[in-house]
Amino acid sequence: MSGGYFEIGKPVSDERFFGRKKELAQLEFFLHNNQSIVIIAPRKYGKTSLVKKYLSCVTDKLIIEIDLMRYLSKKEIADAVIDKCYENIGTKKAIHQMKSGMLSFSKKLASMVKINMGVLELEGLERFFHTDVMSEDEYLLYAFEFVEKFALSTGKKAIFFIDEFAELSKFSDTAIMGQLRSIIQHQQHTAYIFAGSQPTLMNTLFLDKNEPFFKFATVLTLGAIDEKSFSQYARMLFEKEKMICDDSTISDIYTFCGGVAYYLSLSMMFLWMMKPSTCTPQIIDEVQSKVLEVSAFGFENEIIALKRRKYFLEIVLTIANGTNPYTLKTTQRQNINTILKSLELDGVILKKTDGFVLSDTVFGKYLRTVMG
Ligand SMILES: Nc1ncnc2c1ncn2[C@@H]1O[C@H](COP(=O)(O)OP(=O)(O)O)[C@@H](O)[C@H]1O
Numbered sequence: 001m002s003g004g005y006f007e008i009g010k011p012v013s014d015e016r017f018f019g020r021k022k023e024l025a026q027l028e029f030f031l032h033n034n035q036s037i038v039i040i041a042p043r044k045y046g047k048t049s050l051v052k053k054y055l056s057c058v059t060d061k062l063i064i065e066i067d068l069m070r071y072l073s074k075k076e077i078a079d080a081v082i083d084k085c086y087e088n089i090g091t092k093k094a095i096h097q098m099k100s101g102m103l104s105f106s107k108k109l110a111s112m113v114k115i116n117m118g119v120l121e122l123e124g125l126e127r128f129f130h131t132d133v134m135s136e137d138e139y140l141l142y143a144f145e146f147v148e149k150f151a152l153s154t155g156k157k158a159i160f161f162i163d164e165f166a167e168l169s170k171f172s173d174t175a176i177m178g179q180l181r182s183i184i185q186h187q188q189h190t191a192y193i194f195a196g197s198q199p200t201l202m203n204t205l206f207l208d209k210n211e212p213f214f215k216f217a218t219v220l221t222l223g224a225i226d227e228k229s230f231s232q233y234a235r236m237l238f239e240k241e242k243m244i245c246d247d248s249t250i251s252d253i254y255t256f257c258g259g260v261a262y263y264l265s266l267s268m269m270f271l272w273m274m275k276p277s278t279c280t281p282q283i284i285d286e287v288q289s290k291v292l293e294v295s296a297f298g299f300e301n302e303i304i305a306l307k308r309r310k311y312f313l314e315i316v317l318t319i320a321n322g323t324n325p326y327t328l329k330t331t332q333r334q335n336i337n338t339i340l341k342s343l344e345l346d347g348v349i350l351k352k353t354d355g356f357v358l359s360d361t362v363f364g365k366y367l368r369t370v371m372g
């Protein structure tokens, strides 16, 4: 294996990807039937990796992928959507080329692929040169319409993956969300995958009957990686590297990470870098300290954010310590309710049948270490 085999924080879709067989089958099932899907899980659980893994196996469809976290305006989103359509037929930075007159559509594109230029010419091209006179809202809606037209004109179905979908509410009011939905719900050639990290917000967008995206897509809630597939992967990697690691040690790694994909792959990265001949308890301790160490900066920022709001940190701390948050004496029950709701909305805590837990168990461990 080469030097940079593991890379911190980048979504993975190659042989480093483990587990998620059931979820991949679900994606295949729904998208094969042109049914849109929404994937909900806290950050680091592996949403982006899962979708990228799935898409890496799709060969007969157009793929449009955008991460809303990356864009600052609706115009940027719309530009990206149209560019990504063209990338499917080998044209990079189509918008720029169109505007600078470098791309001559009718002939060049039509010769590159069997493309029905009729649709694109009438509906698309002349409008590109007039995007300045469209409002940003109109342009965004137009870009979403464009995906379907593009699919139609190439004779292929499209899969449109919108990552961090909840970010859209940062740009859009309810009215435009409603218009967006009415455009995409009639599309016959485009299926959507939405993913988002603020579980409650995503749930609201898709499960609240007052929200425009209600019942638009099947909801898939992504949980921890299942332990069996992680241990299988770990054993395979250890064998390859001629390292000895017994099953209970692998299980300890899994437990420390709470099954969260990001920490599992981070732990494997450190083990792979250290390459001990045997994974002793000391080695595992060292791995855990390293995981905490590289996460500390992010955790400190989370702590600062929690401290800004009265009692938030205290409540998170009680949950991290496995104590019932309602035992907190400093504030009233009603206030605790509101705070718990808000923490759940932000994906910091998860509601389980027997109470609340932190969605990030390693963050919990960090809090216990630095604050007790
Ligand atoms: N199925 C998986 N197998 C291996 N590593 C994974 C898997 N899913 C996620 N990861 C690791 O976790 C990290 C975070 O995953 P990502 O897909 O970006 O999560 P999310 O989109 O939910 O925030 C990735 O950098 C990758 O290293």
Ligand SMILES: [Mg+2]
Residues within 6 Å of the ligand: 047, 048, 049, 163
């Ligand atoms: Mg992601």
